[in-house]
Amino acid sequence: MTRNVITTWIAFAVGIALCAVLPIFGGNYTLRLATTVAMYAVLAQSWNFIGGLAAYPSFATAAFFGLGAYISAVLQTKGVPLYWTWVLGGLGAALFAAFLGGAILHLRGHYFAIASLVVAEVLRELINTTPDLTGGGMGLNVPALKMSVGEQAQFFYHAMLALFAISLATAIFVHRGKSGFALQCIKQNEDAASILGVNAYAYKSLAFVLSAVFVGAAGGMYATWTRYIDPTDVFDVLLSVKPLVMVLLGGVGTLLGPVVGAFILLALEEVVWRNFLTMHAAALGVIIVALVLYLPNGLMSLVREIARRRGRA
Amino acid sequence: MIYLQLLANGIVLGGLYAAIAAGFSLVWGVLNVINILHGSFIVLGSYIAFFLYAYAGLHPFLAIVPAGIVLFALGWALQTVFINRVVTAPVLITLTLTFGLDLVLNNAMLVAFTADYRKVNLATPLPALELGSVFIPGDKLAAMVLAVALTYGLYRLLGDSNVGRAIVAVRMDREAASLMGVEVKQINAITFGIGALMAGAAGALLSIIYPISPINSTLFLGKAFVVCVLGGLGSVPGALVGGLALGLLESLGGYALGPEHSVTLSFSLLLLLLFVRPSGLLGRRGYE
Amino acid sequence: MRGALLELEGVERRFGGLKAVDGVTVSIARGEIIGLIGPNGAGKTTLINTITGVHPATAGRIVFEGRDITRLKPHVIAGLGLARTFQIVQPFPAMTVLENVTAGALFAGGAPTMKAAQEAAMERLEFTGLAAHASKPASTLTLAQRKRLELAKSLAMKPRLLMLDEVNAGLNSSEVDDALDIIRRIAASGVTILVVEHLMKVVLSVSQRIIVLHHGQLIAEGEPKAVLSSPAVIEAYLGSRYADRIAGGAG
Structure with missing residues (x-):
């Protein structure tokens, strides 16, 4: 068991170090793609806490992302140091999730899904109605960094990768610890879990907050990276759906599934989007339908299945 | 009296919302599927009415029939080919599936019809109804009456026909219905088809009121959600109550706070209601 | 009295x-x-x-x-x-028998660590005669075994x-x-x-x-x-x- 733990952390450190070094040789385009993969992986890893471990179908990712982006962007325009704006974007989203969780985590199934879906819409409208602070529907310009284009590409990649590393480390702790076990119990039978002494509400809240904090920080980084945000962009419903698709692609409730899913989704996007410019949403739709019907447990399950068959043969 | 006018506007809106939500509620209640496609179904119904009026001169009120038939066939096929395969799977799976299908349908409409807003401009509009200070455009009133009639038709269908009784049986207990000889998968497909039919017919009616564009699908879907949660799931009277409640709220709330806040208002109400009373205004316990 | x-x-x-x-x-x-x-x-x-x-x-x-x-x-x-068993057994189906019982020991039984909880759970499985099935998924047990699993789970809660x-x-x-x-x-x-x-x-x-x-x-x-x-x-x-x-x- 202890050896297992050490192996995991060594693999983690080596993996992150390799990721930090490799794309730098690929030029700015590769770095941009790598930054996007890292961001997607953060979103997917975060969703996995609430959607994968606790099996609560959350569509609140866009709300957390947009909220983090706006908190961070507004603070940046007020001259708050950059890193602090990201941290506060993450904490703001987490705090919001804690309150929101209190209101909607007693709902189950579809009701929870809808309630979480609607939150982003309400926030978007709120932004639209506060133009003095947030720029409203016209969007908000974020101060540019004093760096060359190449430096920026590296900077944002490493920032996003660091965020991903933190989210993955948190996931490893949760998966192996008491809280991950509690969430497994809740996933399989919430009522029975309570009777066994599991404080379901506390653990669900924890999972929901974890599904927000890194997403909020990622939103903040995204705002700095793109230098301009508007409500339609950062509260886009696809931001809530893509994490789910990535986790389904990679494998629900697994540690590496979200990362694998992030890679595949971005690869698909790059190939499909470029070739079917006007039909990219439909292409994503076809992928989703095929996934749900043929691979509901994700590609990781397919890989495991193949490995098992090889092992037997 | 501005309030009488607002009340009248709210009731007209509410009748239309009932028709928008009835099919959605039926599918949710019977199949336990949240049909994300519903908004696109409505838009497709509107397009059918638009083109039939533009090229064949068919009045949108009559286009209810072809729009309903086309959408029924589409809904039946989608359920048979795709959704039936995972209909008993957890929420996440069915929701994701209909979301994926919606991406395809909505994108196809965007490519075929573009995002430009279109509108049916009737050559001979009905005269407006004026009662004292209250003014209601005739076509809007007629659309509302037809919408309520459609909703009532669905109610009678569920209560009085063999198919309706089979649908209700599946809603109550899928396994028991299957043991009693009900072809559950076939009933699922018919139910989903009827849900789509209602959406298509409502879309045809709405074509003379709302601008038509694939972009509007999420707006209609949002309304259907709110109405369902307000009225309770899977019940036709619930859709009517929820529709009227939402219509009145938007009309009065829009006046009090400004029309640009009506969407926020309805979604905030939805969150509040889910918080305090997830079973809806009529208090029927919803399906999980 | x-x-x-x-x-x-x-x-x-x-x-x-x-x-x-x-x-x-x-x-x-x-x-x-x-x-x-x-x-x-x-x-x-x-x-x-x-x-x-x-x-x-x-x-x-x-x-x-x-x-x-x-x-x-x-x-x-x-x-x-205060522990109870259910008339209609309620195991966590995808977990092993041992994990099911460990949950009771960890969350209500006051076991300080995962390891301690597993050890306590193993004792309960031996007490109820389920030790041989510890690593099986709970969903594979017979009805009689599931009833005993319910017992073991609630006993693990001390x-x-x-x-x-x-x-x-x-x-x-x-x-x-x-x-x-x-x-x-x-x-x-x-x-x-x-x-x-x-x-x-x-x-x-x-x-x-x-x-x-x-x-x-x-x-x-x-x-x-x-x-x-x-x-x-x-x-x-x-x-x-x-x-x-x-x-x-x-x-």
């Missing part, structure tokens, strides 16, 4: 207009095995749900070890040492009061004997037990005292043989005509 472990005072649970539990006042002494019987729909399971906080009491008071638990959440009540809801329903007679043996051994270890049971044989053979529920009300209480021959109980089970006949025959 030994000190009371659990006291119910006028406990009531309504569902809409229906009183599923109606003014039940009873006390359970430390270390006793008490049987709870009653016809179908008498409110036995609801009473357990009310005590464990799943369906909180709508009136009355529940006191456990001197502490008012009427308004506490199920997981808090579980942590205080309960002071264990409520067994029909642990013998659906078992054949040799399986029932095995289960009875386990119940006796649990009692011998000092755990107070409330047995909800349909099978009279089981109730009579383990209970020191019996309480009877009918339409949510407590209609009889006392030594098993005496309770079962009281007219009110016979009437509740068999209807008034049969009760009259027995009373007439006896008198």
